[in-house]
Amino acid sequence: MITGARLGTLTGFRRLIASAMSHDLNVFLVPGPDIARAQGLDIESSGLQPVASPRHANVLLVMGPVTPALQEATAVIYAQMVRPRSLFVLGAQDLSSLPAADVEAELSQQGLIEGVNRLRRVFSESAFRPSISDFDVPILQIRIEYTCSMHPEIVQDEPGSCPRCGMFLIPREVQSMAEHRHMNHQKINTDAEIPVTFTHNHGDHQHDASMEYTCPMHPDVVQNEPGSCPRCGMNLEPRESQTESDHDHHHMDHADQGNMNMDHDDMGFMSMIDVTKDLPRSEDGLPMEWIDAPFGPFFPGLPGGLLLLLTLDGDAVARSETHCLSENTELVQSPSMEPPNFIERLTCVNPLSPIAYRLLACRALEHAAGIDISAETARARIGALERERIASHLGWLALFAQQTGFDWLMRRAASLQLKFLTAEFQQIKVLKPSVLALIKRLQQTPLLKSRTANIGQLMADIVSYGPVARAAGIDNDARNDDKICVALGFTAVKQIRNDVLARLQVRLDEITHTLMLIEAADAVVVPVSNTVGKISSSGEARVETPRGMAHLQLTLENGQVMTAQLDAPSTYHLNLINPMIDQQELGDALMAVNSLDLSPWEVLQ
């Protein structure tokens, strides 16, 4: 029984189509393919075919953590899928804003395969149903209001002509709720009416007092608000008062022709110059309309959970705004937490690198309790951390390949990442030649160097961590001052070019270097928390996660964790985005954002 079935009884021909649909399951992944791979799910081999747009999907697969902010976006995605559609949930999730899940399974590859079989049966039985239930999303309720394309300040609730320029008012949908945020990447940009009507979003631009209205024929008639001239009935023209108004024409090269009062023939001709006068101009000086496009939380080229609101001038980015819709709440939920629960809590903060955060929690607790661990377990822990670094870098390579349309690399990197996630020490030795072959072949791919060279340049003096910093020549690796790592022969890997190519190169070199480190550590054991007595003190620890150095401070009150404060690299990398992608072509901008390897999950608000 799928709630998103299509109207119609299951006749002969429709039965054939329903069985065809059960064999052709196109899936849209929430929160994203990178999270699915990080949790060890192999989507392709399970029979599901991931697609880029909800319009093409008939299965919505929800797995991994879905924060309240993401739920609203998930609901909008589900509303956009085409019937017959189904909802497939892995792992226990409370999805209030979505209808009941059609198929539920536990979060593992086995659960996925068994769920897909159940999904096939459900589709072939009930793709078409005589009675269907409608599904609606509060954010998509719209109210029609009428505005003028030349003067967006004029808004009416009923159709008519614009008082100022006589043009027909165009209908525009606006969220019926008061606040409306571009929640989701595939929402049809109803109120951004991109190419169809020419409006520069002056929504927040109030008419300051200095704007006054005069009649071209009778300059002595001056009013403060638009209307028609009492003498001749002509539409009054806006004119800045003599004092130059404090419009922030930031980079407007104001041709000093002032406000030409052209003579209007009968129809009150609306000159384009008035309209584009205060339009922000792009670098090439051509005043054109900018498009607001959300590249939202589930965009196939960006990490799951990251929302980029780009204002595009043609296909160059004029302005950008970044939101993390997947940021978690407080680390310590109840007033105090048992250490083992705290370690579990920290492990699932960032699904992309769970072991690194588990190690961070263990080290902080040991530092607080003053326990020091044997060299043997320390080496084994480093082996586990390095193995996760390789898996994380391979996951990033797969996402990078998906963004640049490099299908061969995406499939190879994804399969290797899945193998590395659960590889024992012996298996790592077996996998080593295939990883090195992948890296060598990647470095010889034509078009790659030209595609990534000097894109996403960062200024030298910015704060950055991990591979992004090492690509700029700054070595702030936490492993330098870790005696055991240095004993195992760790040396930082650096580049100078500070662009997407350098970051790619740093990550590839780190993979080869880490393989050597794991062999030196010759053991891979997931860190285990040991008992912490009834003590009350504070501890702190640093671990080099695959994305950079993470720093944790916590305070203990007789064996209970009271407060914890996590400082993750992605919080700093978020504000690198805007300066980096300013005036960049859209494809280059998305690739630059991708090269930072952001994990929106570790950003704690």
Place this chain on the structure above:
Amino acid sequence: MTAQTFFIGFFGVAAVWFGIVVFRTFSMVRSALALLFSQTALGAMFLSMQVEFLGVLQIMMMATEMTIMAIFMVMFMMDPGGLGKMDMTHQKRLSLAVGIVSFVAAVAVAVFIDWGPLASTAPDAAQQTVDLGLELLGRSMLIFETAGITILTSMIAAIAVAIQPLKRNDKS
């Protein structure tokens, strides 16, 4: 020969109707593509008049030209989507009168002049192409080469005009 007449008439009417749509529609991209389809109908008319090479050439060239015109219209127009129903014309009555007068004059010329004997057949397509080739590189070689050179100079001139003026530091 009625099939050929029908096709010529049909494509002629289509070309004129699309030509009218070009100026009546409010959406700019629609008017650019209307012009495109009017030129394509013209190319089809050439084909039905057994002028094969020029018909195919017309169909090919006009498609690229008019799409490039479409992007310029979106760039320059205030309301490319045409939802504001903005009337961007002036002196409508005068231009309508001049248009009709010129149409009537051309039709009068076409109807009242005695054209003399009309040829019934035209050389077949391959022969036409060969004759055109020989003509291009034979008698009117000079015209053909000057046309090529003028296109080159007009490309360079257009780019020179359109390039952003260098920001002279001394604001003269």
Place this chain on the structure above:
Amino acid sequence: MSIEFLLALMSGAALFGVGIYGALSQTNLVMIMMGVELILAGAMVNLLAFWRYLHPDNPAAQMFVLIIMTVMAIEMAVGFGVAIARFRARGSVEMEEAAELKG
């Protein structure tokens, strides 16, 4: 035979009329150029009609049609060059504002 000839000439004349209406009535440079394109298209039809029905053996007419195609291309290229320059300087290509030649 003469009906086809007349049909071709009439459609050429009609295109010519529509082109002139468009060129004169529109206020935007780009629309005026579209009007001119229609006028040239009308001229091409007439030329080909004359070639097909009056002098099918003389390829000079076809040569002339090629020249008209190049004229169309040149007119578009230079027209848009001027339009871009004007759009950058003035912010619009409305012919209403093109009152003076300065600047």
Place this chain on the structure above:
Amino acid sequence: MTTVFILISLVFGAYLVAVIEDWALTGRFRLTAPVFSALALLGRESVLPRKLDRVFFEVAPVLLLLSAVLAVAVVPLSPDLIITDLATGALFINAALVYVLVALLMAGWGPDGAYAMIGGWRFLGQLIAYAMLIVMPLTAVVMRAESMLTTEIVVSQAGLWNIVYQPVGFVLFFIAAMALAFLPPFDLPTSKGDLAGGVEAEYSGVRLAVFRLGRLVLIITLAAATVIFYLGGWQGPWLPPWAWSAIKILVVTAVMLLGGRMLPRIREAHLLSWCWIFGIPLALLNIFLVGVLVLVFP
């Protein structure tokens, strides 16, 4: 009769292209997958975006399919198996395939979505890059055959195929053909990573099925054009002519689909500059060389 036969072989060819593309995408050779996905698409709802340009949205997929099928009209699968042998056959293929751009522009402008619109205008930029690189190598091929009749072109390659006679022309034509069919290294209009499906993002149901069928037929048409211009059409020892045509077309399609997967998507700026700075001079050089060869060895 030949028209019906060619249309049937076209549909069967489109099915084989779908199988090869599915194999390239998922690494599994499943013969039934395209049939299931076609039936499933027909069964799905076809949704219209809220504020769309209805004419463009409806016409675009049909125009894409029409332009691809029209281009097949002049493709000879064997000496007598051709729908209409136009005197200007080679030029007619290019004239029909230009409307792929018009169809994608309409599909981009129709649904009023940011991704679709950017995808549409990107393909216009891509046209400016590949348009010359299709016509100029074609001129060299026609020069050698001294006629634009496609059958004449194939017959002229009896002794030596054009791929050996003018290799530079072949390479340029092949790259431009992949750019025209927006295949992976040049899939700027329908890129999954940048534009979430770009031009085809807003289509669903029957319209998406027509759009994808149009794209498959386009790939078959371009492969057939490459075969008749450069790989000697139906000529080959032992096998009957139509068998040779079928084999060659499938090989070229497989190379087009599998080769593209090995490269990242090209930047539009690079595509334009390389085509104009390296491509066109090479094409002119190719025309000059073929001219010399034709004159020296008649």
